Amino acid sequence: MWRELVEQYDDVELEEPASDQDLSDLELQLGQPLPAPLRELLLECDGVVDEDGTDVVWSAARIGRQNREFRTGGDFSSLYMPFDALMFFGDNGGGDQFAFVRTPQRTDVFVWDHENDSRTWVAADLETYLHRALSHAGEDWYR
16 A cells, blocks of 8 residues: 555655564664554555655664664753654654654654754644655645
8 A cells, every 4th residue: 555655656766665573673672663554654665765865754774763863862852852752754854854743642743843843743644744745845845
């Protein structure tokens, strides 16, 4: 389903699928389950890159790396509100990051603005997020 949805858009790059073991390891590392739609997408393609080279959805490895950095990076805790309730999974190529809220668990997608630390709702679910991000490549569609 996810691969077919993403392949509707021109010049989108899809990575090879992540393994179930990779995702189980990621969930263990994060201390929380991946949202079911994100898990399903990663099992079909481990990352989605738009026509401009923007990582609309990161690989499982990058999701782990980025979330670890946001949650434990010394500079982040002194500059921003805590990120523990968020699970980042993609970006806009200019510093803003997209995330699911994991405490409480929600299917909505939010954007974190790196300039003002705001967290703003942008889509009701991953499917809507992908449609919006991929149909407006190169634009700040979420503003």
